[in-house]
Amino acid sequence: MLTKTDTAASIVVCSTCRLNDEAREDETGKRGGALFAEAVREAAARRGNSDIHIEETACFFACSRYCTVHIRDEGKISYVLGDFRATEADAEALLDYFEHYLASKDGVVPYGKWPEGVKGHFITRQPPAGRVIGK
Numbered sequence: 803m804l805t806k807t808d809t810a811a812s813i814v815v816c817s818t819c820r821l822n823d824e825a826r827e828d829e830t831g832k833r834g835g836a837l838f839a840e841a842v843r844e845a846a847a848r849r850g851n852s853d854i855h856i857e858e859t860a861c862f863f864a865c866s867r868y869c870t871v872h873i874r875d876e877g878k879i880s881y882v883l884g885d886f887r888a889t890e891a892d893a894e895a896l897l898d899y900f901e902h903y904l905a906s907k908d909g910v911v912p913y914g915k916w917p918e919g920v921k922g923h924f925i926t927r928q929p930p931a932g933r934v935i936g937k
C-alpha cells in the first residue's frame with residue numbers, strides 16, 4: 803500500500819483529485835490532480851529549480867477540497883492544502899510558499915510572507931514524528 807520515497811523536503815500532490823465539480827478527468831483522461839502536479843513541475847522548471855521534490859500520491863481523504871497537496875520536510879510541521887486548480891498562478895503561489903517553508907526552522911512561515919494564492923487553502927497541519935505542536 804505504501805511506496806518508499808525520498809525523505810527530502812517535498813511537495814506531494816494528490817494525483818487522483820478531480821478536475822472540476824462536473825468531471826474527474828479532462829478530455830485526455832488526466833485527473834485534475836495529475837494536471838496540477840504537471841503545473842507545479844513546469845513552474846519549478848521555469849524557476850530553474852527542477853530539483854524540488856514533487857511527488858504524486860493517491861487520495862488524502864480531502865477530496866472536496868480538490869486539488870490537494872501535502873508539504874513536508876523532515877523534523878518540520880507539515881501541511882495539507884487544497885482548493886488548487888491546474889493553473890500557472892496556483893502552481894506559482896504554492897512554490898512561493900514552499901520556498902519560505904524550506905527556509906523556515908520548524909515549518910512555520912510567518913503569515914506576512916504567505917502568498918495571496920495560499921491564503922484560505924490550509925486544511926490541516928501535522929507535527930513531525932516524535933513531536934507535538936505547541937508544547
Ligand code: FES
Pocket residue numbers: 816817818819820835860861862863864865866868870
Ligand atoms: S482524490 Fe485527492 S484528496 Fe481525495
